[in-house]
Amino acid sequence: MIKIDKVRALIDSEGIDGLLVMSDYNRRYLSGFTGSSGAVIITKDEKYLISDFRYDAQAREQAPDFEFVLQKKGLLDFLIQFMKGKNLKVIGFEGAHVNYNTYSRLQENFELTPLTDEVEKIRMYKTSDELQLIRKACEIADESYEFILKYVQSGMTELQVKNALESHMTKLGASGASFDTIVASGYRGALPHGVASEKIIETGDMVTLDFGAYYKGYASDITRSFAVGGVSDEMERIYNIVLEAQLKALDHVKAGMTGAEADKVARDVITEHGYGENFGHSLGHGFGLEVHERPALAKSSDTVLEENMCVTIEPGIYVEDLGGVRIEDDCLVTGTGLEKLTYSSKELFIL
Numbered sequence: 075m076i077k078i079d080k081v082r083a084l085i086d087s088e089g090i091d092g093l094l095v096m097s098d099y100n101r102r103y104l105s106g107f108t109g110s111s112g113a114v115i116i117t118k119d120e121k122y123l124i125s126d127f128r129y130d131a132q133a134r135e136q137a138p139d140f141e142f143v144l145q146k147k148g149l150l151d152f153l154i155q156f157m158k159g160k161n162l163k164v165i166g167f168e169g170a171h172v173n174y175n176t177y178s179r180l181q182e183n184f185e186l187t188p189l190t191d192e193v194e195k196i197r198m199y200k201t202s203d204e205l206q207l208i209r210k211a212c213e214i215a216d217e218s219y220e221f222i223l224k225y226v227q228s229g230m231t232e233l234q235v236k237n238a239l240e241s242h243m244t245k246l247g248a249s250g251a252s253f254d255t256i257v258a259s260g261y262r263g264a265l266p267h268g269v270a271s272e273k274i275i276e277t278g279d280m281v282t283l284d285f286g287a288y289y290k291g292y293a294s295d296i297t298r299s300f301a302v303g304g305v306s307d308e309m310e311r312i313y314n315i316v317l318e319a320q321l322k323a324l325d326h327v328k329a330g331m332t333g334a335e336a337d338k339v340a341r342d343v344i345t346e347h348g349y350g351e352n353f354g355h356s357l358g359h360g361f362g363l364e365v366h367e368r369p370a371l372a373k374s375s376d377t378v379l380e381e382n383m384c385v386t387i388e389p390g391i392y393v394e395d396l397g398g399v400r401i402e403d404d405c406l407v408t409g410t411g412l413e414k415l416t417y418s419s420k421e422l423f424i425l
């Protein structure tokens with residue numbers, strides 16, 4: 075199992091006796107166990123999954139490669155006793171996830187080495203099993219967008235659209251939305267994260283829909299903007315600029331670039347057209363178990379893109395009191411460039 079080999083390499087290079095993983099996504103990633111409580115401990119030779127009696131059968135079934143250990147009292151007390159019993163002295167922990175109380179108790183008992191974001195870095199490289207689930211999550215998002223374009227009408231509230239969209243995704247097999255669905259119409263389109271509100275969608279509005287599906291634990295994340303009964307010349311111009319920037323990024327972003335270099339590809343297009351100040355967020359982000367994870371495609375990111383990473387490409391332009399446009403696709407970094415995982419049309423749709 076490649077991911078465990080990577081953890082073991084980390085154990086060697088950091089000179090620790092074991093890695094303690096308590097956060098939900100990382101615990102699930104390493105073990106396959108989807109329960110809401112427990113911990114994973116990986117040492118040079120052993121792999122333990124610790125959880126309580128509620129998860130006994132489930133944990134054994136979902137994590138057959140791990141030795142299941144039934145937790146008998148509070149998790150932290152049990153972990154301390156267990157790790158001491160195994161004679162583990164130097165423990166790597168998740169710096170970004172362990173709270174102060176847990177940290178203090180661990181520090182009283184072990185020598186600690188923070189391994190902040192190290193499991194998250196391993197998670198950047200998707201396995202073929204993960205990619206299969208991600209592709210399905212993307213397919214559900216695409217099909218749901220096709221459905222919603224037939225459903226939406228002026229006079230509906232943004233919330234109505236959100237509810238219909240999310241319920242369609244679950245009909246197609248999603249466990250739910252991968253984040254709070256954004257439906258931002260008309261002037262609300264200027265809010266990059268305008269979650270659906272009571273606002274009525276009106277003729278002349280540009281509507282931005284940003285949503286995704288969770289399928290067996292993996293997220294998709296897609297954005298399209300469409301016009302209701304036609305939009306102003308300026309909004310149409312903005313749409314075409316965002317599309318040009320998005321297509322250019324899809325064509326040029328590739329393995330070997332840093333997140334900052336990728337971001338610049340799309341940002342330069344928008345800046346040349348005079349809307350640089352109106353593209354206030356980064357070009358994209360990784361996604362997988364979480365809808366936002368490493369790597370960032372952002373001005374500040376020196377992470378180098380590599381094959382098998384999944385990233386979004388989502389430039390946008392937002393103009394106060396006028397509205398906004400964002401176009402987002404989910405992509406896989408391949409040996410030759412980006413493979414698009416979402417297929418919804420990007421020709422300006424006019425309802």
Ligand SMILES: [Mn+2]
Pocket residue numbers: 295296386388402
């Ligand atoms: Mn996104």
